[in-house]
Amino acid sequence: MTKAQDRILVAREAQLLADAELSRAAARRADAEVKNTQAETRKNKAEATEFEAQAALTNILLDQTQRKEKEYLAADKYNFLYVFDDPVNATSVKSCISQLTVWIRNNPKQDVEIVFNSPGGDIVEGMALFDFIQLVRDKGHHVTTTALGMAASMAGILLQAGTKRVMGKEAWVLLHEASFGTAGKIGDVEDKVEWVKRIMKRIRKIFATRSKLTEGQISRRWKRKDWWLSSDDCLKLGLVDEVLPGV
Secondary structure, eight states: OOHHHHHHHHHHHHHHHHHHHHHHHHHHHHHHHHHHHHHHHHHHHHHHHHHHHHHHHHHHHHHHHHHHHHHHHTSGGGGTEEEEOSOBSHHHHHHHHHHHHHHHHHSTTOOEEEEEEEOOBOHHHHHHHHHHHHHHHHTTOOEEEEEEEEEETHHHHHHTTSSEEEEOTTOEEEEOOOOOOOOSSHHHHHHHHHHHHHHHHHHHHHHHHTSSOOHHHHHHHHTTSOEEEEHHHHHHHTSOSEEOOOO
16 A cells, blocks of 8 residues: 555544544534523423412412402491490490591492490480481481390480381390489489489480380380380381391
């Protein structure tokens, strides 16, 4: 073999080695591209999973927010319903008047309902609420007063304040003479007794005006005793306009 042939063989071997290296390099590039593609695919899948998780969390939070909003708007004060379930005193009367004031200022002519489940209490404070309910009615609001459980003593008087008076089937109303405590000089006691008698006359007039009873009948029925009236009794005597359905 001549030197020229040797050089040709060497050149061919070198070319083959170079081609082999190029092939290996191309294979490495292809493998790297496959790995990059796989990594990109995994990244895209991870991002898609994260997006789905975020979307699901957003839907959960939105659903919770909507439920809370519905519960919030279902509250009594957003449906013009006031539940008076405390004794009648300065605090409970102030709370009721404050809520009624907000309603009548912001919602002209809006119907409102006051539900009483109260043992009664202070006559002076109760009469303040009675007069305020009349003011609300005079401004064009239809006021429904409802007794659930019991409307006793002053609460029974307040039941009469509404445009429409309603009782639960199993509710009770208690009527009795006004009671006050007093002490001091005999003149002071006599003055207090005279004032109480005048208050009792006003109370009898309220019941007589809004029922089928006369003041005399009321005076005889509650004299020195508690007069408990069922919903049927109240409906029969005209002390309420409607009794809710019962068993």
